[in-house]
Amino acid sequence: MRGVVLLWDALGLGMRALTLSANTQTGEDEKLEGAPLYLTLGLSLTIGIGLFFLLPAGIGGWAEHWLAQTTSAVWIGNFVEGVLRLLILIGYIWAIGFMPDIRRVFQYHGAEHKTINAYEAGAELTPENVAKYPIEHPRCGTAFLLTLVLLSILVFTALGPLPILWRLATRILFIPILAGIAVEYIRWTANHLGNPVVQWLIKPNLALQRLTTRPPDRDMLEVAIESFQSMRKAEAEIVL
Structure with a gap:
């Protein structure tokens, strides 16, 4: 339950941040708000659920029906569904990485990771120092997505065959349940990074971040540092 609450809170903050960013980019005359905003968010959510959950489920159901004629392994259809979902996720991230705007976003993503890694290491936050730190981070949202997909493979395979x-x-x-578990898993691994088993477990999550991050330039590092410092200042004011 805690994972679901944390995820909901993070999604709310993320949506507000994306809306603010979009409105800042388009200018005052083209603000996205009200019905157009909710329509955009609803359409995006529908496409996401359809692409990453319903489409693989439908194909998995077809595979289950077809494979039932040649094998008695009732879990194969669900396993095919899970693997397809994983391939769609990786393929989607890989494909959008060729778009110039998204590639730039991935560079800022890398700058964010480097800044947080430098901060958590106790380093002074300057572009020169931050540039030395890893571009991957164990608490990244990319890690959450991969964990969610892998959990869905395990859980849905265990459910066995079902009517379509x-x-x-x-x-x-099952999306909110699996998402909550994924959040808790990411938190747990982040708190036990010194454990060799955990270091092995997070390797796939860190590897996938190579698709969602790009090496940032100095200006991007400066933006990431300034944003991080502003966030810390705002948090301190809230606490006070």
Whole structure:
């Protein structure tokens, strides 16, 4: 339950940040708010659920029906669904990385990671210092996405064969539960990075971040540092 609450809070903050960023970029005459904003968010959510959950579930159901004629392993259809979901995720991230605007976002993403890594190491936050630190971070949202997909493979495979409507319904209903577990897993691994087993477990998450980050330039590091310092100042004012 705590993971679900934390995820909901993070999603709310993320949505507000994205809206502010979009409105800043488009200018005062083209602000995204009200019905257009909610329509955009709703459409994005629908496409995301359809692409990453319902489409693989439908194909997995077809595979389950076809494979039932040649094998008695009832879990294969769900496993095929899970692997397909993983491939769609990786392929989607890889493909959008060729878009110039997204590639620039990935550079800022890398600058953010380097800044946080430098801060957590106790280093002075200057572009020269921050540039030396890793571009991967164990608490990255990319790690959350991969963990969520891998959890879905395990859970949905264990459910066994289901009628198509139940299959689609469970994929939607289980999203918040699996997401909450994924959040808790990411928090747990981040708190036990000195454990050799944990270091092995997080390798896939760190590897996938090579697709969602790019080496930043100096200006991006400066922006990341200034943003991080502003965030810390705002947090201190809230506490006070």
